[in-house]
Amino acid sequence: MDIFDRLEDLVNRNEDLTAELSNPDVVNNQERFRKLMKEQNDLVPIVNAFIEYKSCKQNIADSLVMLDEESDDEMRELAKDELNDSKARVEELEQEIKVLLLPKDPNDDKNVFVEIRAGAGGDEAALFASELYRMYSRYAERARWKVEMVSFNENGIGGFKEVVFMINGQGAYSKLKYESGVHRVQRVPETESGGRIHTSTATVAIMPEVEDVEVEINMNDCRFDVFRSSGNGGQCVNTTDSAVRLTHMPSGIVISCQDEKSQLKNKDKAMKVLRAKLYELEEEKKNNAEAEVRRSQVGTGDRSEKIRTYNFPQGRVTEHRINLTLYKIDSIMDGYIDEIIDSLTAADQAAKLSNLDN
Structure with a gap:
C-alpha cells in the first residue's frame, strides 16, 4: 500500500468515526465514546492536511490549464501566481504529512513525573536543582498545566537535594520528554569570595504517568x-504521621511522599511514582536492546547523558544534542523554554524521517 492509499483509508476511517460518534449507543457508552474521540482527534490533523494537499494539487492542474488556454496577460499572471503558491504549499504539506504519519509515542498525551536530583557541586548543585524546579513549574503554568509536589529533600538554604513533582496536562510528556539527562550550570556561587566560576550539575528524569494495567x-x-512530615505544609501536616515511605523490595526503589495531609493520599501518590519508575526501568531495557535506533534519535533519555549547559557569566544556554546556543538565560530560567523544546522536537522528527528514507 502506498502513502496515498493509506491517506485515503484514514479519510474514510475519519468519516466512519464521525458517524459512530453520533450514534446514541456509542454516546451512552462513555468508555467507547472517549476511545473513539481520541482516535478521531489523532486523525483530524492528518486528514485536514491531506484534504488541503489534494486541493493544492487540483489548483496546480487548473492553473496549468489556464496558462495553456488563456490569452489575457493579466489572467495568465494570476494563474502563474496561483501555480507558484500552490507548488510551494504542496512541498510544505508533503513534509507535514510525513511528520504526521510518523509512529506516535504512546506516552505523548500523558501526565509526567519530574524528578530532579542535585549532582556534583554540593549546595550550589542543590540551588541549581531548585531553579530547574522553578523553570519547569513556570513553563507548566504558562501551558495551563497543574503542578503537584510529591516529595522533596531540602538542603536548608533554599536548594533541593532531590525533588519529585507531577505535571498534569494534555501532552505534557510530548513536550518534556527530551529534558531527561544531566543539566550543567557554570557560574560564580554567592559563597565564592575569589570570583571563580564553578561547575555544578543536576539530573532530570521525566517519567510518564502509567496506569495500573500497564505495570x-x-x-x-x-x-x-509512616512518619511525621517535615517542612512547610499547613497545620495538620507536621503534627500527624501522614508521610509515607514506600520501599519496593525487588528493585530497591524507595519513594517518600509527604505533601498531602492524608496518609492514604500520600500512599496513592507514592504508588503512582513507583509505577512510573518501574515503567522507566522496563523502557530502559527495551531501549538498550534497540541501541542503534535510540542513537539516531535526539537524546536517549539516559540520565547520565549531559544534555545542556547553563552559563550565567556569558548569559547563554547551550543544548548539546543539537548544537543550539541561546543568549537568553534569564528568560529560559523563568520557564520560557519553548524554543529549546520546539528545536529538539523538530530535530527528532528530522532524524526519524531520515531513517525512513534510508
Whole structure:
C-alpha cells in the first residue's frame, strides 16, 4: 500500500468515526465514546492536511490549464501566481504529512513525573536543582498545566537535594520528554569570595504517568513506613504521621511522599511514582536492546547523558544534542523554554524521517 492509499483509508476511517460518534449507543457508552474521540482527534490533523494537499494539487492542474488556454496577460499572471503558491504549499504539506504519519509515542498525551536530583557541586548543585524546579513549574503554568509536589529533600538554604513533582496536562510528556539527562550550570556561587566560576550539575528524569494495567505490582513486594512530615505544609501536616515511605523490595526503589495531609493520599501518590519508575526501568531495557535506533534519535533519555549547559557569566544556554546556543538565560530560567523544546522536537522528527528514507 502506498502513502496515498493509506491517506485515503484514514479519510474514510475519519468519516466512519464521525458517524459512530453520533450514534446514541456509542454516546451512552462513555468508555467507547472517549476511545473513539481520541482516535478521531489523532486523525483530524492528518486528514485536514491531506484534504488541503489534494486541493493544492487540483489548483496546480487548473492553473496549468489556464496558462495553456488563456490569452489575457493579466489572467495568465494570476494563474502563474496561483501555480507558484500552490507548488510551494504542496512541498510544505508533503513534509507535514510525513511528520504526521510518523509512529506516535504512546506516552505523548500523558501526565509526567519530574524528578530532579542535585549532582556534583554540593549546595550550589542543590540551588541549581531548585531553579530547574522553578523553570519547569513556570513553563507548566504558562501551558495551563497543574503542578503537584510529591516529595522533596531540602538542603536548608533554599536548594533541593532531590525533588519529585507531577505535571498534569494534555501532552505534557510530548513536550518534556527530551529534558531527561544531566543539566550543567557554570557560574560564580554567592559563597565564592575569589570570583571563580564553578561547575555544578543536576539530573532530570521525566517519567510518564502509567496506569495500573500497564505495570503490575505485587503488593507483597512493597513495604510502607509512616512518619511525621517535615517542612512547610499547613497545620495538620507536621503534627500527624501522614508521610509515607514506600520501599519496593525487588528493585530497591524507595519513594517518600509527604505533601498531602492524608496518609492514604500520600500512599496513592507514592504508588503512582513507583509505577512510573518501574515503567522507566522496563523502557530502559527495551531501549538498550534497540541501541542503534535510540542513537539516531535526539537524546536517549539516559540520565547520565549531559544534555545542556547553563552559563550565567556569558548569559547563554547551550543544548548539546543539537548544537543550539541561546543568549537568553534569564528568560529560559523563568520557564520560557519553548524554543529549546520546539528545536529538539523538530530535530527528532528530522532524524526519524531520515531513517525512513534510508
